[in-house]
Amino acid sequence: MKKVMMLALALGASTSLAAPFVYPANWTSNKPGDVQTGGTFRSVNLQDFKTLNPFVSSESPNLPAVLSAGSLLGYNPVTGNYAPYMAEKYTQSADKRTFTFDIRKGMKWSDGKPITVDDWITAYTIDSNKDVGSNTFDYWTINNQPIKVTKVDSNTLKVVFPKADVTAIEFLSGIFLPQPTHVFMPVWKAKGAQGIKDMWTISTNPDNIVTSGPFMLDRYVRGERAILKKNPYFGEWNKDSAGKSLPYLDGIQINIVADANAQLAQFLAGNLDTYSPDNRDKLAQVKSAMDGGKVKGTLIPNASARASSDFMVFNMDDSATFKTKLFSNVKFRQAMSMLMNRDAMVDLALGGLGEPTYTSVYPVYKDWIPSGMDKYKFNPTAAAKLLAELGFTKKGSDGILVDKAGNKLEFTLITNAENNRRQSYAKVIQDEAKKVGVKINVSAIAFNQMTTLLDAKDNFGRRNFDAIIIGLTGGGQVYPVSGPSVVECKGLGDGGNLHMFNQSNKCRFPFETQAVNLFWKGRAEFDLAKRKAIAAQIQRNEMENQPYIQLAAQTVHFAWTDRVQGEYNRPQINSLNASTLFGPRDIALTWIKR
Secondary structure: OOOOOEOOEEOOOOOOOOOOEEEOHHHOOOOHHHOOOOOEEEEEEOOOOOEOOOOOOOOOOOHHHHOOOOOOEEEOOOOOOEEEOOEEEEEEOOOOOEEEEEEOOOOEOOOOOEOOHHHHHHHHHHHOOHHHOOOOHHHHEEOOEEOEEEEEEOOEEEEEOOOOOOOHHHHHHHHOOOOOHHHHHHHHHHHHHHHHHOOOEOOOOHHHOOOOOOEEEEEEEOOOEEEEEEOOOHHHOEEEOOOOEOOOOOEEEEEEOOOHHHHHHHHHOOOOOEEOOOOHHHHHHHHHHHHOOOOOEEEEEEEEEOOEEEEEEEOOOOOOOHHHHHHOOHHHHHHHHOOOOHHHHHHHHHOOOEEEOOOOOOHHHHHHOOOOOOOOOOOHHHHHHHHHHOOOOEEOOOOOEEOOOOOEOEEEEEEEOOOHHHHHHHHHHHHHHHHHOOEEEEEEEOHHHHHHHHHOOOOOOOOOOOEEEEEEEOOOOOOOOOOHHHHOOOOOOOOOOOOOOOOOOOOOOHHHHHHHHHHHHHHOOOOHHHHHHHHHHHHHHHHHHOOEEEOEEEEEEEEEEOOEEOEOOHHHOOHHHOEOOOEOEOHHHOEEOO
16 A cells, blocks of 8 residues: 555645645545544554664554654645645756755654755654664665765755666655754764664653654553544644644554454454455455444445555565575576465455556556566466476375475465465465375464564574565555565675565676666656556566565455545545555545544
């Protein structure tokens, strides 16, 4: 899901005085005169949040993103365009490489300190430093050439891209976020990267967390809830079309409910304001509750395809062991793709409300997906033939395929215990693989533990997992073929980026190098048709090499109670304009009906 940062329109002609942003009235289904202020929005998350540190956060959703106002530019969900937000205005050079921003005056952090040009310089200095290990580190280069940021004067910021980049506008709205200089820079100067990484853990006193967004952290109780309260300074520079300060809400409560079925029960009991059913049974329960009057609210089924992915990824860091050598063989991965009964996954895990996927481009971007992506669809006979070519021609007495050296075709597949959907996928995979003689041991662990396995290395420099089912969300609409942190091989070397199958800090396979080159070629292409053609090449490369074995995609459904108001208008209600925590709405424009 892409982050929807709400831009606004100036209240009057540009002057030297500080002018707030005004959110257009047509962004929600309500009129400003209908709005009531106060109240608490009630949401839920499957697992504990890992950190409050914006430089090291990599999960989705995450609290640093929730607490951020956004950046220089913002996305308009009605027009689909980008326009100035924290910048009052900007210019772009004729060669499309240089952006010059006039920073909006009057903005403040949650501690009352002004938001200035220096806060973008701080973000640039720290986020682009490799030793910090930021999840967005790879976004600071374009094909290994750095983006440069300079302070022109006290109110002007210049961003120079090494090459013209069609996604620059999205980088300037969703990646390049200001960070409080008065908080981070003293630590940076005194303790460097390690000092930054040690800051703002999930246990940090909320009084020490400084944010730019409509809300600030009031309290975090591990395993129970995050409580947010209104940022009193946000409303000074963010107004609705009637001139009322935002946000309307007094606060947000995000409960930690580590079971998807329990989340449904909470919504049906009236303890949550919004919910997104993820299969036919849950959708039916919500509809029945609303039809019967138990829950008064709105249900929009099949709003759109979901802007996210689920896939299986193998550990391909090296070929030093039997397993990693096997995982590194493209025939093995092709065989495994043909053991994925994706139709069964859609039926059993999603209740029929979804579709098989064969590419990393989310189904919501159907016009970006070329034909023929299902070459390695479910075909157990063909899969067994490929495995035989790898030497697995006979089964042992236990029914498991074994090669001439006595190696059994067996591995462990991990996914997160909080996610019933992925566990169902794993069960389908396990059952189908067993039929051809592949033994898969399924293990469900906490999400945070699973992501640590993806990153952490032992004393021999190896990661200790075979295969994992996980997913990605986010990305942009201009060029929806993942991002640098997924494509680049070099990354951070010691973890932290999203090139999940290979964390060796180098490209091990020709297809990786090809993917990198195509990715950057597409980023430099401003002709839409040509850019889509490059995206098709990228996807065919993925299809043939199966670095990420795509599984299935959900159809997204939205439900909310009549208690909560301020959702987008129906044409804008889709997965691209919705968040996991808040649904199809901007939280600053959300209000509680009493």
